[in-house]
Amino acid sequence: xxxxxxxxxxKVPTGIHGFDQxxxxxxxxxxxxxxxxxxxxxxxxxxxxxxxxxxxHYGENGVFVTFEEAPSDLMxxxxxxGWDLEGLVAERGIAxxxxxxxxxxxxxxxxxxxxxxxxxxxxxxxxxxxxKRVILDSIGALFPQLTDANIIxxxxxxxxxxxxxxxxxxxxxxxxxxxxxxxxxxxxxxFVADNVIxxxxxxxxxxxxxxxxxxxxxxxxxQKGEYPFTIDAEDAVTVIPLSAIELKQKSSEIRVxxxxxxxxxxxxxxxxxxxxxxxxxxxxxxxxxxxxxxIKAAIEAGEKALLFGAEESREQLTRNATxxxxxxxxxxxxxxxxxxxxxxxxxxxxxxxxxxxxEILEFQPKxxxxxxxxxxxxxxxxxxxxxxxxxxxxxxKHLEITGLFTNTTSMLSGGESITETHxxxxxxxxxxxxxxxxxxEMRRGLTVLKMRGTFHDKDIREYVxxxxxxxxxxxxxxxxxxxxxxxxxxxxxxxxxxxxxFRGRSMEAQDGHIGD
Amino acid sequence: MSAFKLRLYVTGRTPQSQRxxxxxxxxxxxxxxxxxxxxxxxxxxxxxxxxxxxILATPTLVRRLPEPVRKxxxxxxxxxxxxxxxxxxxxxxxNGR
Numbered sequence: 145x146x147x148x149x150x151x152x153x154x155k156v157p158t159g160i161h162g163f164d165q166x167x168x169x170x171x172x173x174x175x176x177x178x179x180x181x182x183x184x185x186x187x188x189x190x191x192x193x194x195x196x197x198x199x200x201h202y203g204e205n206g207v208f209v210t211f212e213e214a215p216s217d218l219m220x221x222x223x224x225x226g227w228d229l230e231g232l233v234a235e236r237g238i239a240x241x242x243x244x245x246x247x248x249x250x251x252x253x254x255x256x257x258x259x260x261x262x263x264x265x266x267x268x269x270x271x272x273x274x275x276k277r278v279i280l281d282s283i284g285a286l287f288p289q290l291t292d293a294n295i296i297x298x299x300x301x302x303x304x305x306x307x308x309x310x311x312x313x314x315x316x317x318x319x320x321x322x323x324x325x326x327x328x329x330x331x332x333x334x335f336v337a338d339n340v341i342x343x344x345x346x347x348x349x350x351x352x353x354x355x356x357x358x359x360x361x362x363x364x365x366x367q368k369g370e371y372p373f374t375i376d377a378e379d380a381v382t383v384i385p386l387s388a389i390e391l392k393q394k395s396s397e398i399r400v401x402x403x404x405x406x407x408x409x410x411x412x413x414x415x416x417x418x419x420x421x422x423x424x425x426x427x428x429x430x431x432x433x434x435x436x437x438x439i440k441a442a443i444e445a446g447e448k449a450l451l452f453g454a455e456e457s458r459e460q461l462t463r464n465a466t467x468x469x470x471x472x473x474x475x476x477x478x479x480x481x482x483x484x485x486x487x488x489x490x491x492x493x494x495x496x497x498x499x500x501x502x503e504i505l506e507f508q509p510k511x512x513x514x515x516x517x518x519x520x521x522x523x524x525x526x527x528x529x530x531x532x533x534x535x536x537x538x539x540x541k542h543l544e545i546t547g548l549f550t551n552t553t554s555m556l557s558g559g560e561s562i563t564e565t566h567x568x569x570x571x572x573x574x575x576x577x578x579x580x581x582x583x584x585e586m587r588r589g590l591t592v593l594k595m596r597g598t599f600h601d602k603d604i605r606e607y608v609x610x611x612x613x614x615x616x617x618x619x620x621x622x623x624x625x626x627x628x629x630x631x632x633x634x635x636x637x638x639x640x641x642x643x644x645x646f647r648g649r650s651m652e653a654q655d656g657h658i659g660d
Numbered sequence: 661m662s663a664f665k666l667r668l669y670v671t672g673r674t675p676q677s678q679r680x681x682x683x684x685x686x687x688x689x690x691x692x693x694x695x696x697x698x699x700x701x702x703x704x705x706x707x708x709x710x711x712x713x714x715i716l717a718t719p720t721l722v723r724r725l726p727e728p729v730r731k732x733x734x735x736x737x738x739x740x741x742x743x744x745x746x747x748x749x750x751x752x753x754x755n756g757r
Contacts, residue, residue, distance in 0.1 A: 241711070242711075242714060243714070243716060246714065249731065251731065251733055252731075252732045252733070252734075252741055252744070252745040253732075253733050253734045253741075254721075254732055254733070254734035254735070254736045254737065254738045254741045254742050254745065255679075255680075255683075255734035255735035255736060255737035255738055256676060256734060256735050256737075257676075257717040257718060257719060257720075257733045257734045257735065258671070258676070258717065258718060259716060259717055259718075260671035260703060260704075260717075260718045261669055261671070261703045261710045261715040261716055261717055261718045261720065262716050262717070264671070264703040264704050264707045264710060265703070265707050265710050265711050265715075267707070268707035268708065268711070269711075289716075290716070290717065290733075
């Protein structure tokens with residue numbers, strides 16, 4: 145968080161989720177802020193939410209000036225967010241000034257004019273409900289109505305000054321034709337150039353991605369750059385404040401079990417309660433099995449677990465768990481487990497994030513598992529994927545609970561994936577599951593690659609999966625290059641292997657060229 | 661009976677307001693004879709009327725009668741445009757001259 149200089153302007157919290165965080169508190173009190181975006185970028189919803197939150201949560205009434213959409217249409221359109229504008233107008237929490245053009249009306253100018261009538265109506269509306277917040281949506285519509293752009297610019301300047309004198313905080317929306325380039329179409333940016341917010345709605349990998357950027361705020365600080373946001377029926381606009389997320393999570397010394405006793409031992413006594421664990425491996429290495437064990441440990445401890453499935457259906461997950469002796473159905477009935485299965489393709493990553501956060505906050509689990517995290521990588525750009533993981537990680541850590549993500553690598557043995565490189569720095573513990581081809585046989589090896597804040601076993605251990613779960617055995621000795629995918633054997637290994645042979649455990653070792 | 665019912669919205673006693681009032685008076689006297697009624701409304705004193713009639717700019721001249729309602733903005737110094745906007749020639753001509 146930035147230190148607050150003494151001269152910083154007072155701000156008004158918008159009440160829009162996440163936005164006040166990136167705006168370091170909100171928009172400047174008593175000033176006008178320009179909200180610019182293309183058609184469909186969410187300007188009106190954003191502005192209305194600012195107005196509504198004012199009435200509902202901050203005891204600040206509002207005036208809503210509409211230039212484009214008739215008030216009745218607008219009220220009807222936003223009722224899908226559960227917003228009762230008509231009710232608020234009736235209760236005198238919000239006053240409406242309707243500046244929409246009459247159908248078929250043409251304006252004849254017979255000499256100089258000004259917009260004093262608009263200002264007088266605005267002032268009267270502000271006084272009538274004792275408003276502290278005003279929105280003008282959207283002023284671009286004035287231009288075709290009145291034709292003389294110079295007069296409009298001059299008059300908007302005067303209106304902004306008038307609003308400032310009335311000490312109301314104003315949000316002015318304006319349409320732009322392109323996502324990038326100049327701020328506005330009409331040269332109005334000079335009129336409220338002090339504070340500018342940009343909303344964008346870009347097509348990225350065939351998915352719409354909305355972002356908000358605070359371009360400038362005079363006399364106050366804010367976070368820079370674009371932040372993704374979503375619009376949905378439940379919370380309307382939700383900004384995801386990524387880099388503004390504070391790294392202030394406490395670090396816990398409490399350990400929890402991974403569900404595999406030997407793995408806990410390798411990790412120096414279990415996982416930290418508020419840590420993020422990444423389990424990475426190729427298909428069939430037992431990642432889902434590890435997830436199942438991890439959830440089983442929670443259930444056995446009487447703690448709640450939330451499982452997000454991205455690749456398998458609830459039925460598949462439940463059936464597999466049953467094979468390994470874990471009754472997911474019963475756990476769900478007991479309220480200890482919640483399984484949420486959604487294919488990554490069904491919506492944008494930001495929407496996934498909002499839904500997942502909501503489900504975590506509602507269910508209040510002690511453990512969260514995502515199987516698999518890499519499935520989400522398929523539907524997004526690297527950047528949004530990274531942002532998604534960071535945001536989810538922060539949510540989990542903030543609640544001081546444990547998170548386990550799985551990652552599917554593309555190569556059977558060795559290799560790394562984008563998910564690994566992208567999120568490995570974010571996670572606290574990384575467990576690699578690898579196929580190891582030894583003397584013509586596929587075996588499996590597990591290693592704890594990293595574990596923050598504790599000593600851990602650095603061996604690569606062999607493990608097997610059977611009907612009762614995942615069992616970690618002895619380290620691979622005398623074998624190099626397992627993680628790179630091309631193991632080689634050293635001479636000492638040959639003796640051990642021969643010893644094995646005489647004990648009759650290993651029948652396959654007929655190949656004579658080992659130990660060269 | 662007045663053929664024309666006009667309403668002029670102005671802001672206070674600014675020179676622009678005074679000019680609009682004077683221009684309107686001159687046009688009415690020379691073009692409309694005795695068949696008109698004019699109301700002058702100050703939006704600062706009566707914002708509710710301005711709200712109801714959706715007035716944006718001042719001065720705005722509203723022709724309330726004959727219908728349909730028409731609006732003209734500006735200080736009415738462009739006489740030709742005022743006559744055109746009020747459709748005076750057509751209406752006065754149609755009223756039997």
